[in-house]
Amino acid sequence: MKAVHFGAGNIGRGFVGLLLHDAGYEVVFADVDAALIGRLQAADRYVVHEVGPGGRDRIVERFRAIDSAADAPGLVAELTTADVATTAVGPRVLRFIAPHLLDALRARPGDLPPLIVMACENAINATDLLRDEIAALAGAEEWPTLAHRAIFANTAVDRIVPGQPAETGLDVIVETFFEWAIERPPFGDAPPEIPGAHFVDDLAPYIERKLFTVNTGHAATAYLGHLLGYERISDALADAEVAAGVERALTETSALVVAKHGLDEAEQAAYRARILERFRNPELPDTVERVGRQPLRKLSRSERFIGPAAELVERGMPVAGLLDAVAAALRFDVAADAEAVDLQALLRSDAAPEVVREVTGIESGHPLFDPLVAIVAGAQADQRAR
Numbered sequence: 338m339k340a341v342h343f344g345a346g347n348i349g350r351g352f353v354g355l356l357l358h359d360a361g362y363e364v365v366f367a368d369v370d371a372a373l374i375g376r377l378q379a380a381d382r383y384v385v386h387e388v389g390p391g392g393r394d395r396i397v398e399r400f401r402a403i404d405s406a407a408d409a410p411g412l413v414a415e416l417t418t419a420d421v422a423t424t425a426v427g428p429r430v431l432r433f434i435a436p437h438l439l440d441a442l443r444a445r446p447g448d449l450p451p452l453i454v455m456a457c458e459n460a461i462n463a464t465d466l467l468r469d470e471i472a473a474l475a476g477a478e479e480w481p482t483l484a485h486r487a488i489f490a491n492t493a494v495d496r497i498v499p500g501q502p503a504e505t506g507l508d509v510i511v512e513t514f515f516e517w518a519i520e521r522p523p524f525g526d527a528p529p530e531i532p533g534a535h536f537v538d539d540l541a542p543y544i545e546r547k548l549f550t551v552n553t554g555h556a557a558t559a560y561l562g563h564l565l566g567y568e569r570i571s572d573a574l575a576d577a578e579v580a581a582g583v584e585r586a587l588t589e590t591s592a593l594v595v596a597k598h599g600l601d602e603a604e605q606a607a608y609r610a611r612i613l614e615r616f617r618n619p620e621l622p623d624t625v626e627r628v629g630r631q632p633l634r635k636l637s638r639s640e641r642f643i644g645p646a647a648e649l650v651e652r653g654m655p656v657a658g659l660l661d662a663v664a665a666a667l668r669f670d671v672a673a674d675a676e677a678v679d680l681q682a683l684l685r686s687d688a689a690p691e692v693v694r695e696v697t698g699i700e701s702g703h704p705l706f707d708p709l710v711a712i713v714a715g716a717q718a719d720q721r722a723r
């Protein structure tokens with residue numbers, strides 16, 4: 338069995354690659370980072386170090402690696418005969434993966450079972466986004482002749498894998514916790530065997546609970562922590578002011594997922610508490626800069642703040658905690674982060690209502706529009722005063 342995995346970064350090596358390896362797949366890592374691919378090609382194993390209570394070392398072997406920028410034909414040849422293709426590259430990179438998958442589906446021999454495609458990104462229905470990119474490239478005439486050569490399944494992945502210190506090489510430090518939920522219906526009666534993953538009939542409650550609890554809480558910790566000068570997530574959450582702000586935002590998103598998906602309120606409260614414990618793990622060297630990365634993506638319409646806030650106000654439910662976190666995100670001024678730089682430039686150049694439309698996708702007339710305009714105007718005033 339062979340799996341091609343796009344993105345040999347933190348979650349690629351520390352989670353998806355590990356679980357596919359443990360499931361018996363030969364993993365072929367595909368990445369555009371030539372130096373990283375060179376190191377993987379030169380190695381015959383790497384270690385995933387789980388830190389925290391019960392953590393142990395896990396060995397990953399039997400992998401190969403291919404430079405997807407330099408060797409597109411080689412990559413397509415690997416994909417053409419693969420059983421599984423996964424991604425962990427970031428939702429906005431999926432469109433660059435699509436041409437490779439399209440070429441592989443065109444070349445796929447008719448006697449092979451469909452290629453299983455699963456995007457493992459922090460985004461709702463990321464695999465559907467990838468499929469739509471491939472279908473658009475193929476066009477309305479060709480796509481129906483190719484679609485049956487792949488099975489597209491959405492997934493929700495959860496494991497905190499921080500940025501890795503250079504001295505650890507290919508080895509990866511991760512937390513012990515992980516969850517990989519995969520939607521079952523696309524597979525009919527025969528889902529693939531991936532011990533460690535679980536198959537669910539309806540992914541929506543899983544992905545929304547994950548994105549709007551883990552990722553909303555994480556990002557709120559990062560942005561509120563950054564404002565107070567913290568570098569590490571665990572230190573930020575130890576601050577009472579940050580912890581209270583995160584708790585306010587998560588109380589709101591919890592109310593939404595409970596109301597929308599009929600989740601048990603006590604179970605959701607326990608889920609939330611477990612997540613905060615994970616963020617506090619002092620052995621996990623995670624930073625506010627990594628967790629707050631790409632603020633424009635994180636402030637977009639269906640993402641971890643605006644997505645739940647829009648649904649909450651539409652239901653007449655409170656959003657003050659989420660709006661405080663958005664206000665902090667607007668002040669995430671980090672020179673090394675291209676999106677943070679663009680966001681600060683936008684705040685300098687555009688009027689507040691324009692910034693709200695461009696960044697959050699919320700239009701005037703929506704009940705969230707005026708509160709967001711006020712928050713943006715506040716961030717602009719702060720920026721001018723700095």
Ligand SMILES: NC(=O)c1ccc[n+]([C@@H]2O[C@H](COP(=O)([O-])OP(=O)(O)OC[C@H]3O[C@@H](n4cnc5c(N)ncnc54)[C@H](O)[C@@H]3O)[C@@H](O)[C@H]2O)c1
Binds near residue numbers: 344346427457459498
């Ligand atoms: N790190 C985590 O804790 C975590 C947990 C769950 C989900 N995720 C999600 O996984 C995805 C990856 O996150 P990460 O933390 O591993 O990031 P990362 O930056 O460590 O890894 C991303 C990798 O993708 C590669 N890449 C970029 N463009 C590519 C392309 N066109 N083709 C092939 N490879 C390409 C990069 O070179 C990099 O090695 C994101 O969507 C993230 O939200 C991350």
Ligand SMILES: O=P(O)(O)OC[C@@H](O)[C@@H](O)[C@H](O)[C@H](O)CO
Binds near residue numbers: 494551556627629
């Ligand atoms: O990967 P992002 O940028 O969408 O979000 C940053 C972190 O919140 C995220 O990577 C978490 O560590 C992860 O989602 C935990 O499962």
